[in-house]
Amino acid sequence: MKILGCADGPASFNDEMNRRGIRVVSCDPIYRFSRKQLSTRIDQACEEIIEQTRKNAGNFVWSSIGSIEDLRDTRTAAMAQFMADYDEGKEQGRYVNAELPVLPFDDGAFDIALCSHFLFLYSNRLSLEFHRESVRQLCRIAKDVRIFPLIDLDLRPSPYVQPMVQSLEKNGFTVSIERVPYEFQRGGNEMLRIMGKTQQRRHHRC
Ligand SMILES: C[S@@+](CC[C@H](N)C(=O)[O-])C[C@H]1O[C@@H](n2cnc3c(N)ncnc32)[C@H](O)[C@@H]1O
DSSP states (O other), rough: OEEETTOSSSSSHHHHHHTTHEEEEHHHGGGOOOOOHHHHHHHHHHHHHHHHHTGGGGGOSSSOOHHHHHHHHHHHHHHHHHHHHHHHHTTSSEOOBBTTTTTOOOOOOOEEEEEETTTTTTTTTOOHHHHHHHHHHHHEEEEEEEEEEEBBBSSOOOTHHHHHHHHHHHHTEEEEEOOOOOBBBBBBBBBEEOOOOHHHHHHOOO
């Protein structure tokens, strides 16, 4: 199983999967920075994000993460884990400097492509055309594409989801909107799943 984590940022996902023996390649434009540069940027951004979350606390579901302090501890631990893994992961090709809508991977290079908290979330800043090109790119390189969540920063359903579903179905992809158990942004508990044509044929044979 080869997994792509697109827009993975300074998260512990890659390291955690690697420790379990699952190969994940993460791509993000922030991986052009050195460990030291990233560390400075993360320290600056972290308190800002925590303050924003505190101000808008009503927009979040405080169950799996119980409080602002819990959020700070969880984020800090995840980023520390990422930083500790960064140099080795970069050498091993697990952290790749690349950005949507064009990614430097071969057709069908991955079984699954995951994209969390980037596409749809910034619908107010990124155009429908950018989303279309990005999703096309993810479908080119992975058989199973999963994008989460389907709401924007103001908790509104992204206006791009339905047009995207329609054009993907028209082009022969199998598309579903699936409920997931994780919900931190209030109402952000669904992912878009797109299965490529090759994958459908494989399922059929099974
Ligand atoms: C909110 S963070 C999400 C990080 C992680 N996926 C998560 O869910 O916690 C958004 C990430 O998107 C990355 N990003 C920005 N522009 C991008 C692009 N054009 N292609 C891929 N990633 C991009 C940012 O660098 C940032 O790390």
